Amino acid sequence: MKLADGLSNDMPADPASERKEAVRTLLPVLLAVLPFGLVYGAVAVQEGLSVTEAMGFSGAIFAGASQLAALQLMGIGAPVWSVLLTVFALNFRHVLYSASLSRHLGAFSRRQKALAFFLLVDPLFGASEVRAARTRLTPTFYLTYGVLMYSGWQLATLTGATFGNLIEDPEAFGLDFVLPVYFLGLVMSFRGRGSFYPVAGTSLLVSVVVYWLAGPPWHVSFGGLAGIAVAAIIGPPKAEPLDGREPVREEAP
Amino acid sequence: MNGEPLLSDGAWSVASIWFVILAGGLLTYLTRAGGHLLISLFGTIPPRASAALDAVPAAVMTAIVAPVLVSGDWAERVAIVVCLILSFRLPLIVVVVIGTAMVAGARALGL
Numbered sequence: 549m550k551l552a553d554g555l556s557n558d559m560p561a562d563p564a565s566e567r568k569e570a571v572r573t574l575l576p577v578l579l580a581v582l583p584f585g586l587v588y589g590a591v592a593v594q595e596g597l598s599v600t601e602a603m604g605f606s607g608a609i610f611a612g613a614s615q616l617a618a619l620q621l622m623g624i625g626a627p628v629w630s631v632l633l634t635v636f637a638l639n640f641r642h643v644l645y646s647a648s649l650s651r652h653l654g655a656f657s658r659r660q661k662a663l664a665f666f667l668l669v670d671p672l673f674g675a676s677e678v679r680a681a682r683t684r685l686t687p688t689f690y691l692t693y694g695v696l697m698y699s700g701w702q703l704a705t706l707t708g709a710t711f712g713n714l715i716e717d718p719e720a721f722g723l724d725f726v727l728p729v730y731f732l733g734l735v736m737s738f739r740g741r742g743s744f745y746p747v748a749g750t751s752l753l754v755s756v757v758v759y760w761l762a763g764p765p766w767h768v769s770f771g772g773l774a775g776i777a778v779a780a781i782i783g784p785p786k787a788e789p790l791d792g793r794e795p796v797r798e799e800a801p
Numbered sequence: 802m803n804g805e806p807l808l809s810d811g812a813w814s815v816a817s818i819w820f821v822i823l824a825g826g827l828l829t830y831l832t833r834a835g836g837h838l839l840i841s842l843f844g845t846i847p848p849r850a851s852a853a854l855d856a857v858p859a860a861v862m863t864a865i866v867a868p869v870l871v872s873g874d875w876a877e878r879v880a881i882v883v884c885l886i887l888s889f890r891l892p893l894i895v896v897v898v899i900g901t902a903m904v905a906g907a908r909a910l911g912l
Contacts, residue, residue, distance in 0.1 A: 576897050601818050608826025618825060622813055628821060635825040639832045641861065647836025648857035651846075665834040670865065677858040722905030725877060728869045729884050729900035733893035735862040736885070747856045748863040755864035756871050768864045775860025780853035 563688045570692035573679075577671045580726035581697065582704045584612050589708020591616065595623050599709040606705040610669065610698060613764065614638040641769045644776070645673040652680035660687045667694030671727070674734040681738070742785035743778065751775030876907030 585606070592602035597619070605615045614635045621631045645668055653661055664687070672694050679685050738744060755771025762770075840846065846854070869881045880903040888896050 576894055597818070601815075601822070604819065604822040605825070608822050609829050611829055614825070614829065618821065622818070622821070625813075628817060631821050632824050632828060635821075636828040636832065639829045642829070642832040643835040643839075644857050644861055645836065646833055646838075647840050648854045650837040650840040651854065653837075661837070662834075665837065666830060668833040674858065674862055720905070720908060722901040722903075722908065725869075725880065725904040726897060726901050728866050728877075728881065729897045730893070731862045731865045732881065732884055732900075733888050733896050735859055735866065736888040737893070738859040741855060741859065743852070743856060744859055748859050751860040751863040752867045752870075755867035759868040760871060764868070767868055768861060771864025771867060772857070772861035775863060776853045776856050779856030779860070780849055782852065784848040784852040 561684065561686050561688070563686075566686050566688040567692045569679075570689045571696065573675050574671075574693050574696055576726065577675075577730060578697070578700055580723055580730070581612075581671070582700055583723050585701050585704025586708035588612060588615055589705040589710075590712050591708075592619055592705075593709045593712065595619050597709075599706070602709040603702065603705055606702055609635065609639075610667070610701060611639055612701075641670075641772060642668055644769075644772055645670075649673060649676060649680075652676065652685040655684060656687050656690075660691065664690055664694065667691070667698055669694075669697060671730065672697060674731060678734055678737050743782045746782065747775040747779050750778045876904050876912050880904050880907075 588606070589602055592605065592615075593599065597605075605618065609615055609618075617634050617638055618631050621634055646665055649664075649668070653664065656664060667690075672690070675693060676685055676690055679689060735748065751771045751774055754774035755767040758770040759767035866881070869877050873881070880900050883903065884896050884900040887899060891899075
């Protein structure tokens with residue numbers, strides 16, 4: 549295989565199988581994300597955006613919750629700065645993702661990193677962390693997953709905006725439940741890590757309380773930060789970690 | 802959302818909508834690259850910070866799931882606990898299928 553994927557020479561991973569893995573990992577997630585994109589597109593047009601503007605949001609921001617929040621705020625005539633502040637705050641959790649992911653990007657070129665961050669959505673973060681804990685995270689895996697997810701989101705937005713409410717009730721099929729279960733499964737794959745139970749327990753509690761007090765998606769940032777703080781207090785494990793994670797090699801870009 | 806085309810009443814011009822799209826996109830990119838930029842600025846990562854970063858996936862993803870326990874209906878709450886137990890044994894995709902089928906089934910039965 550001599551594909552120009554920017555893979556470093558010392559890497560045995562075969563691009564074709566990396567791509568296949570990415571698609572396999574992505575499929576169940578798409579099942580949940582695409583209806584959400586359809587709904588977003590339909591709502592955006594109902595609220596008075598043109599199809600192009602609805603696509604603009606999906607293309608530039610690529611984050612469903614904050615796109616819907618922006619729609620709602622614009623709908624009630626909120627000032628521009630408050631819409632932007634909301635978008636920034638709702639997307640703040642990505643700072644945590646990119647900080648953690650940062651350590652697994654050794655095989656990525658500068659340009660690939662820049663693209664990788666643009667595509668960094670919640671399920672991609674989860675899938676990459678699970679992948680990085682098992683084997684080396686390759687640009688092929690990450691970018692295949694990310695680009696397909698991005699294309700799917702644009703297509704779903706376009707379809708929703710063009711044809712209106714295609715999916716009357718995605719909840720009847722339990723589609724709104726796919727992502728929570730998916731994330732639950734991803735979380736459980738990290739249970740071998742030293743401070744897993746105190747970390748997850750704290751995040752669970754704080755997330756529930758914040759969700760109750762302030763509503764979504766604040767629970768993600770605050771619940772996440774609380775668990776991370778517990779891990780920082782506990783500190784590094786004294787023995788070798790049990791999860792068989794390979795040491796991360798830092799490479800100069 | 803009440804279906805009224807609120808945005809077309811002149812409160813939001815086309816230019817200001819596109820400003821929100823572009824500035825919102827830029828701010829979102831900032832959050833997505835921000836963690837990496839901070840880590841790069843600090844250079845080496847002290848062990849305690851590294852332990853904290855190791856906990857990010859478990860902490861954040863737990864926080865994403867947790868509200869199902871309080872905001873979901875009973876079918877969802879039961880399903881998420883069942884899936885938690887199943888995930889000790891079964892592969893991820895199987896758990897996702899079982900969980901979704903449980904919730905869809907309960908809703909079809911009107912539970």
